[in-house]
Amino acid sequence: MKNLVLSLVVLGALGQRATAQTAPLSAADKQAIVATLQYFQKNLNDHKFAEMVDYTTPDVTSVNIVGMLWQGEPAVQKGHQIVFDTRYKNMKFPPLDVAALLFRPITPDVVVVVKGSQPLPPGVPPHPQTANTTVLVKRQGRWLIAAFQNTLVDAKEAPNDPVNRQ
């Protein structure tokens, strides 16, 4: 009976975690999340997307800039491999700009990372930018990408942003 009560307490506590006030992200968790994102960024350049199993959940979803939805790690891996072996074959992506990322803990085990468009530094020629949202979950102590979406930033629309006009 004691065991049963203990079990219920443990399971109940797990259920409450999501509804409790979310604590700020610890330095260790942030570091681990950045490492996961950097691993993905590395694959954008070395095209070794077979490694995706190391940093994605089996049910990961990905939406790319033209609205292709890939569901599940095999599809996400295959989609990236083919696109980066063809269209992006000679494309080099810059290192992850951690300062441009917003980290939002949603629960103790879920963090949303958003990268918005950034003004280009003086002298840097205009080039396409993307905004993206990455959802990471902590499973068995590892931060894994569970969902990802990328959107091309239309720079000419920026002055029409209602938030900037206020």
Add this chain to the structure above:
Amino acid sequence: MKTCLLVLALLLGAGRAFAQLSPADEAAVRRTVTRITTNFQNHHFADMATYTTPDVSWVNIVGMWWRGRVQVQQAHQAIFDTVFKGVAFTPGKVTVRGIAPGVAVVNLYCHVGAFYPPDGIDHGTNKEGDDDNLLTLVVVKKQGNWLLTAAQNTVVRASAQPANPIGQTSLPEQFDPVKLVDRH
């Protein structure tokens, strides 16, 4: 002892497996999605507070990034009162999956009628829309309510879809993560 083993098995399973939603929770998440799409259709966003977290964020189809409920609500209202004035929004397929206790990710298609940025007026060269949008929505359970906490939207470029390496040239069927082989 048996109970302890059962609890251990449950805990290990919870760490590894998909956080499947109960039918009641999935239905509740879908109701939240319906509230979002209802506002798309009626162009009134005043009740966003009833289905979003205060810190909700939104990235729209041209990469505008709104942070916090006030910005997200005001920006939607402003754009739907101008650029999207009179534009029809038709919700399409929805997939819902739990990713952790109390957190779900939704993919939602929505067909958007023709519109004319930036002022909603047809200048002859500014027609957009008449296509599908695809959203990722992150929904979190707070005090028993499923609330939108993050969203991003991307236009589905129809011309690009035949080149989809996964071979989906039409909208996918319901995604069932349980059927995936875990290669991790």
